[in-house]
Amino acid sequence: MNKPKFVYVTYINTTPEKLWNALTDGEMTKQYWWRHRNASDWKPGSTWRHEDYDDSKAVDIVGKVVESQPPQRLVVTWALPADAQNEAKHSRVTFEIEPYMEAVRLTVTHDELEPDSAMLHSITEGWPKVLSSLKSILETGKPLAMSTGRRSRTAA
Amino acid sequence: MAAEVDKVFKALADASRRKLLDMLHTTNGQTLGQLAERLDMTRQAVTKHLAVLEEANLVATVWRGREKLHYLNPVPINEIYERWIGKFERQRLRALHDLKKALEGNEDE
Structure with missing residues (x-):
């Protein structure tokens, strides 16, 4: 097993099913993830895209679904569209959803990142914001203001 | 909470x-x-x-x-940050932070 590069954990007052839905349904992701849609059928081997909700040709991240066990575990590869065919440049994101007391623990692990890459810098800024906003929308019905608009270049 | x-x-x-x-x-x-x-x-x-x-x-x-x-x-720290810092203050705070860094010549503070 490779050493993970980043591990993010958040506890959310919700159910595993709702959290899975929030990660995989474009109507949900657009509300808290820079107005982007995560698009896929989420079957192992399928592709997935992280694209502008209003302009699906504007794709920021592409990858493959490696593992998919709703509502517990989702593993995807993660790359810029320019690197779609170059698997050496794909990093890997694992979402683990576990019941925790009355809530749910979400662990996001992002590894196989290239050291000092633009992607690495972008995701370290992006994940904490996206995950805070995800928690907010599931617990209060409202995302955090910073995550609702589009940003020109996005990774996480 | x-x-x-x-x-x-x-x-x-x-x-x-x-x-x-x-x-x-x-x-x-x-x-x-x-x-x-x-x-x-x-x-x-x-x-x-x-x-x-x-x-x-x-x-x-x-x-x-x-x-x-x-x-x-850093997720809990981000939640605290979002709680008190509005969307429009961020730019100004960034500018102040950069100014402080430049004046103090300290990358880490």
């Missing part, structure tokens, strides 16, 4: 624990041994501090074989 925030502030109200977070910020995914050897503290003290940080969800741990690796988890 209030209890979670209390834990974060209590965990941060200690110079040794902030030092541990700084070390993980520089090099993420370290073992207890790696952290302890660079600190002027007993392993037991480091273990206790890490437990407080983990309890506050500022540190996430992953097992790799028999090694327990510690990762900086």
Whole structure:
């Protein structure tokens, strides 16, 4: 097993099913993830895209679904569209959803990142914001203001 | 929710624990041994501090074989940041932070 590069954990007052839905349904992701849609059928081997909700040709991240066990575990590869065919440049994101007391623990692990890459810098800024906003929308019905608009270049 | 925030502030109200977070910020995914050897503290003290940080969800741990690796988890800090800093203040704060850094000539502050 490779050493993970980043591990993010958040506890959310919700159910595993709702959290899975929030990660995989474009109507949900657009509300808290820079107005982007995560698009896929989420079957192992399928592709997935992280694209502008209003302009699906504007794709920021592409990858493959490696593992998919709703509502517990989702593993995807993660790359810029320019690197779609170059698997050496794909990093890997694992979402683990576990019941925790009355809530749910979400662990996001992002590894196989290239050291000092633009992607690495972008995701370290992006994940904490996206995950805070995800928690907010599931617990209060409202995302955090910073995550609702589009940003020109996005990774996480 | 209030209890979670209390834990974060209590965990941060200690110079040794902030030092541990700084070390993980520089090099993420370290073992207890790696952290302890660079600190002027007993392993037991480091273990206790890490437990407080983990309890506050500022540190996430992953097992790799028999090694327990510690990762900086900035999500709770981001929640505190978002709570008091509005969307439109960010630009000005960034400018002030850059000015302070430039004047003080200190990259880390």
